[in-house]
Structure formats: structure tokens, C-alpha cells
Amino acid sequence: MTTNMVFNEHDLEKAAQLVAESMLDSLPPKAACDHTFSDGFLAKMEKLINRQRQRQTWHKMIRFAAAIIITVSLIFGAVMVASPTARAAVVQWVRETYENSMIYRFFSEPSEDTLPLYRLGWIPEGFEATDVFYDQELYRALYLNDKTEQGFVFEYYYMVNGTASMVIPREDCILEHTEINGNPADYYQELDDANTNVLMFFDEEKNICFSITATLDKDSIFTIAEHIILGKSTK
């Protein structure tokens, strides 16, 4: 295909404005679009709208949970000074305690590859993915159980230099250093599983940090983590 037409971004914006106006003008007004939807459609939509409400419930659960994991971009030095040794090329991540928080700081060069899509090969019965966010740098999926109102968030991202993840555990939270499929992992166990437990593990070969934040028991969280497989999105 050869072509020699040149247009710039401003030309495209002007043209898109005209096309959108033409499209909207050609569509009938709301009153003329009346349609009696089927019962099946109305039921599905009611479920979808209610799911929005469940998301808010889950949001509150996470917001007031004892253990909260936050992924942030940090300016090095703003919180603490990283040692030059720690930033050596072979070190992909370090774990540092800061006041009441655990900070995971990452040191790898940004990947040129698109973030691979992983899916969960096993999830507890009654759960389904209700929300998925995915871009070049981050994948995050929310799973909910309609009946029990339990939920968990599965997320992963490249361990890129200049970013950090922070876990803010409650004082009585127990931290266990462990492994998931041979990868180093940290597990934060609350005294009560109704609070959010957090599992973080680090695939150093793929340069990806995974985390599961859940109102689930340890066995369920570990089983989910052990069954993360490369594949199509679960969306």
C-alpha cells in the first residue's frame, strides 16, 4: 500500500468532530428509540447494576481493611535513600521496612514487551471475575462471590525501576517468608480471615511481581497463586 496523503493530528481532530456531529445528527431522538426489552435482558442488566453496588461494598472492605497493598511510583530519596549496592543490576527487588509499612522497591529496566496475560487456573467455587483492568504496565482483576460477598484482587506488574509496592499491615498481622512455585513470596496473615490477607511473590525470571489481596484463608490464596498460568485473559 503506497500513499502520499499527509494529514496531521489537528486535521484528524477537525475531521472527527465533523464525523461525530454527522453521526449524532443522523440518530433518532430518545423518544423514537423506544423498545420493550426482554425479561432476560432486564434481569441481566439488573444484575450488572447491582454488581456496581457490590463493587462499592468491596471497595469499602478494602479501604478499611487491616492490610492494604498500594503500588506507587516513588521518587528515590523521597522516602529513603536506596543503597548503590541494592540498585545493582542483579537485584530486581528489595524489601524494606518503613515505619509501619513494608515497601518493595523495584530496580529492573522497563520491559519493551507488552505485559503477558496470565489467567487463574483455579479459583474458589462461587467466585467470578467482575472487573478487569489491563494495560501495558499492570493487570488487575477483581473476583467476587455473590453469595458470601467475599472477594479477592489478583494483580501483577513489571518490577520496573522507580516503582514500589507498599503493604500496610496491622500490628498483629503475621508475615511469613515463603515460596510459590519456587519463587520468593511474602504472606501477610491477619488474625481474622474476614480481613484482607495479602500474598506477594516475585517471578524474577519474568521480572513480574504478583499479588493476591483477599478475604480468603491461606490455603485458598496459595492454591490460587500456584495455579496462575500463562494464557488468555480471564476477562
Next chain:
Amino acid sequence: MIIYLQMIEGDENKQRFAALYETYRGLMFYVANKLLQNTHDAEDAVHQAFISLAENFSKIDEIECPQTRTYVVLIVERKAIDILRKRNRQSEVSINEAVHGIEIPLPGDHGLADAMAGLPGHSREILLLRYYNGYTTKEIAAAFGVSYAAMKKQLTRAKNALRVKLEEGDMISDNEYGFQRT
């Protein structure tokens, strides 16, 4: 967690989503049914579109404005085309490239806008979301449920298709196009 919490922050979100549903479900059905000519499939397309809208709800500021109206029409058009593609799974032609989507009257500039209006639905949707709604490539990728890299390629292909469309409309003089020919 920060990004996700921002996505669902606010007690009024459910009401806003319900308002979006009430405002646009009829129009969305009209668009879907225009393409699919089947009530059941059209409702399916509308439902799929609302799932996508819910997942990307943070992109919607005002419920009743031309930008949101355009956005919901483009999303449901996309979902309807997806259903058409499934219907024509045996077709050797890529339906994404071949289906024209809803009929849009030519704006009448005898140039870029007319060429854009005449593009197949998939290319036109991407260009409108990018240059009318002002969404980033990443946001369009999320709305269509594809990777950033895939959407970047599709945006490039859409611009190339636009150039080809302009070449096809070569009966119009360069001056009428209003931009350079190199």
C-alpha cells in the same frame, strides 16, 4: 490498589451508571438492531456494551453530552460488529475490516471528514474515540478489551485506511482536501 479504587470511588457511581443505562439503552438498541436485524442479538450487543461501559466507567464525565452519546454508540456498534463477526466465522474476509457499521451521512467537506465517515466501522470507531473523544491508545485498548500493542497497530492501520480512502476519492482536487500532498 490506587488505580482500582479510583475507578470505583464515589457513592453516586451506581446512580450514575443507572442514569447512563436509562438514557442510552434505547438508542443503543436502535444502533445494534440496525446492524444485526435481530432483536435477541441486538439486546445481547447492548448488554455486552454496558459491561464494557461499566468496566471503563471512569472515562465518562457527564452522562448527557455529545461525547458520551458518541462513546456509547461506538461501543455498542463495536459489540454488534463482534456478533456479526461470530455469525460470519467461516468468512475468509476479516469482518473487522469489511463491515461498515452504521451508516453515517457524509459531513460534506469533500475531504478528510468524508473519507473518515466512509471507513469501515472498526477503523472509524478507533479514530473517533482517539480524535473526537480524546482517549489515549491505552484507554481505547481497555474499552475494546485488547492489549495496548494491538490497539497501537490498529490505530496505525486505521490511519492508513484513511489515507487509502482519500486516494480513492482522487476526483477531488488537492486544494479541496485542504492539506498537502507530498
